[in-house]
Amino acid sequence: MVNVKNPVHKIYYYNDEELDGAGDVGHHSAHKIRSHKNSRRHRAAAANADGKLRFEPEPYSKKLELNSSGKIHCKVAGGVSPTVQWYLNDQDPLPEGVTSANGTLVVAEAARRHAGQYTCKAVDGEDTITSKINLDVVVSPRVIEPSQGEQRHARVGSQIVLNCRATGDPLPATQWDRNRTMLKLHQDGVDAEDAVNASTARVLVLNNGTLLIRNATEQDSDRYGCIAGNAAGLARNELLLIVHPEDEMPTSESSGVGGKAVVVSISVAGAYMLLVLALMLYCRRRRLNRRQRGEKEELEMAEGREKLVEEEDKKVGNGAPAPNGRLLPHDRDSGADNSEVSAISRASKKSGQYDHLAVPRSLLVDQITLGRGEFGEVSLAKIDLCQVKKLRNKDYAETEPKMAHVLVKALTSKDEVLLAEFRRQLELFTRVRHENIARLIGLCNEMEPHCMLLEHTDWGDLKNSRMLLHDWPRTGLLIET
Structure with missing residues (x-):
C-alpha cells in the first residue's frame, strides 16, 4: 500500500474546461462551487442545531433471498448519547439467527421464520423514537419449462403447445414474449382463454401460462421467451420454434435434442466418476507408500539405536562398567535432546529476523x-x-x-x-x-x-x-x- 503524504497541486474543471483563477469565468465558477458547498454545510448545521432525536434516514423494508445474508441499518441523529436496538414486532426478542449490533439488524442466513415486522427503537434519556419495517424472505423465480435454448419443430397447419412453468416464493406470474416483444391480448390474433373470441383466436394464452398456436404457419417460426417474475426478481428462458412444410419435416434423429442432451449428461457424469475413482486410488496408494516408508525409517532408526547401545556396551565393558552394563537413560536420549535444542535454536533464529x-x-x-x-x-x-x-x-x-x-x-x-x-x-x-x-x-x-x-x-x-x-x-x- 502506497500512501500520499502531501497533496501537490489542484486543478478544477467546469464544463470539461480548465478554469483559470485570474479569469472572470473561472472566478465565477469557483465562487459558485464554493457557495454550493457552503450552502450544503449551512443546511446540515441548521438541521442539527435543534438536537432533536430522529432517524437519518428512516429504516426501510427489505426482501431477502432464502438462505442469503443481509443487513438493515437504523441510523439516528441528534440527542446526546442515544442507544439503538432492534426488536421483533414491538418488544419481542429477535429470533435465532438475527442479531442487532450498533443499530444494524444482521441476518446471517435468511430462513422463512425470520420474515415479519421489526421495530428499531432509539432511546436518549426520556426521548424515544421508533420505526417499523417489514422483512420478507423470498425465493427468486426459476423457469423449469421450457429449458434454455430448447428447439421445437412443428409442421405447417399443426397445433403447437408451449408450456411455461416456473417456481419461486411467492409464486411467480408468467408471461410470453416473441423475439423479446411482449405478446399482448387482442394483438396479432392473440387472445386469452376466458375471452369471448377464445374459440376462434389463432394464438391463445391459457390461464396456466401455456401458449397455444392453432393452424401453425411458417411465419410463426421465431424465438419465444417464458418470463417469470415475483417480488424477488425476474427469470426468462427462451426456446426456438421452427415450423416446417410437411415435406421438409426433420427426422426424429435430427430433432432429438433432448435425447442428445441426456447422452451428453450421462457421458460427463461417467467421466467424472472415473476421475474421482482414479484420484481415490492414487491417494490411497500414496498413503500406503508413505506409511511403508515411515515404518521402514522407524525400523532403521530402531536398529541404529540398538547397534549404538551395543557399541557403547562394548566400550564400557573394556573400561569402567556402567550400571547393568547399559548406558544411562539420559545418555541415550542426549542425541534426541540435542536435536530438539538445535531445532528450537533454528526456529528462534528464523523468528528473530x-x-x-x-x-x-x-x-x-x-x-x-x-x-x-x-x-x-x-x-x-x-x-x-x-x-x-x-x-x-x-x-x-x-x-x-x-x-x-x-x-x-x-x-x-x-x-x-x-x-x-x-x-x-x-x-x-x-x-x-x-x-x-x-x-x-x-x-x-x-x-x-x-x-x-x-x-x-x-x-x-x-x-x-x-x-x-x-x-x-x-x-x-x-x-x-
Missing part, C-alpha cells in the same frame, strides 16, 4: 480503533520517535520527546496466506525508503497479536484519495481532477 524492527508495545499511547483491515484491527496511536531511535541507536543523544501519529495494523488472522502477505509487506516497507512513501516505524512482536507500525498520512492512500498521476515522467506532480 525481525528483531531489528522490534518496538515495545508500551510506547504506544492514546490508541483508538479505526476499524478492520486485511489482517485484523486497524487503530491510530501516538509514539515517541526519540525512544524508537534510541532502540535502534544506543548513542542517540536527543532526549526531548517527539510524538507522532502511527497506524497500527494488528495481525489477528491465523491464515497462512495472510501471514505470508503480512511478512511480505514487512519486507517491502523495510526495503523501500522514500520521502513520499509512508515509512515503517517498527513491529510489536513481543506478544500476540503482532502489530505493524506505519507512518500515519493525513491524506490517506492513493487508492481512496481520488488522486491521479499527471505528467509524472515530466514534472512528478500529483494533480487532483
Whole structure:
C-alpha cells in the first residue's frame, strides 16, 4: 500500500474546461462551487442545531433471498448519547439467527421464520423514537419449462403447445414474449382463454401460462421467451420454434435434442466418476507408500539405536562398567535432546529476523480503533520517535520527546496466506525508503497479536484519495481532477 503524504497541486474543471483563477469565468465558477458547498454545510448545521432525536434516514423494508445474508441499518441523529436496538414486532426478542449490533439488524442466513415486522427503537434519556419495517424472505423465480435454448419443430397447419412453468416464493406470474416483444391480448390474433373470441383466436394464452398456436404457419417460426417474475426478481428462458412444410419435416434423429442432451449428461457424469475413482486410488496408494516408508525409517532408526547401545556396551565393558552394563537413560536420549535444542535454536533464529524492527508495545499511547483491515484491527496511536531511535541507536543523544501519529495494523488472522502477505509487506516497507512513501516505524512482536507500525498520512492512500498521476515522467506532480 502506497500512501500520499502531501497533496501537490489542484486543478478544477467546469464544463470539461480548465478554469483559470485570474479569469472572470473561472472566478465565477469557483465562487459558485464554493457557495454550493457552503450552502450544503449551512443546511446540515441548521438541521442539527435543534438536537432533536430522529432517524437519518428512516429504516426501510427489505426482501431477502432464502438462505442469503443481509443487513438493515437504523441510523439516528441528534440527542446526546442515544442507544439503538432492534426488536421483533414491538418488544419481542429477535429470533435465532438475527442479531442487532450498533443499530444494524444482521441476518446471517435468511430462513422463512425470520420474515415479519421489526421495530428499531432509539432511546436518549426520556426521548424515544421508533420505526417499523417489514422483512420478507423470498425465493427468486426459476423457469423449469421450457429449458434454455430448447428447439421445437412443428409442421405447417399443426397445433403447437408451449408450456411455461416456473417456481419461486411467492409464486411467480408468467408471461410470453416473441423475439423479446411482449405478446399482448387482442394483438396479432392473440387472445386469452376466458375471452369471448377464445374459440376462434389463432394464438391463445391459457390461464396456466401455456401458449397455444392453432393452424401453425411458417411465419410463426421465431424465438419465444417464458418470463417469470415475483417480488424477488425476474427469470426468462427462451426456446426456438421452427415450423416446417410437411415435406421438409426433420427426422426424429435430427430433432432429438433432448435425447442428445441426456447422452451428453450421462457421458460427463461417467467421466467424472472415473476421475474421482482414479484420484481415490492414487491417494490411497500414496498413503500406503508413505506409511511403508515411515515404518521402514522407524525400523532403521530402531536398529541404529540398538547397534549404538551395543557399541557403547562394548566400550564400557573394556573400561569402567556402567550400571547393568547399559548406558544411562539420559545418555541415550542426549542425541534426541540435542536435536530438539538445535531445532528450537533454528526456529528462534528464523523468528528473530525481525528483531531489528522490534518496538515495545508500551510506547504506544492514546490508541483508538479505526476499524478492520486485511489482517485484523486497524487503530491510530501516538509514539515517541526519540525512544524508537534510541532502540535502534544506543548513542542517540536527543532526549526531548517527539510524538507522532502511527497506524497500527494488528495481525489477528491465523491464515497462512495472510501471514505470508503480512511478512511480505514487512519486507517491502523495510526495503523501500522514500520521502513520499509512508515509512515503517517498527513491529510489536513481543506478544500476540503482532502489530505493524506505519507512518500515519493525513491524506490517506492513493487508492481512496481520488488522486491521479499527471505528467509524472515530466514534472512528478500529483494533480487532483
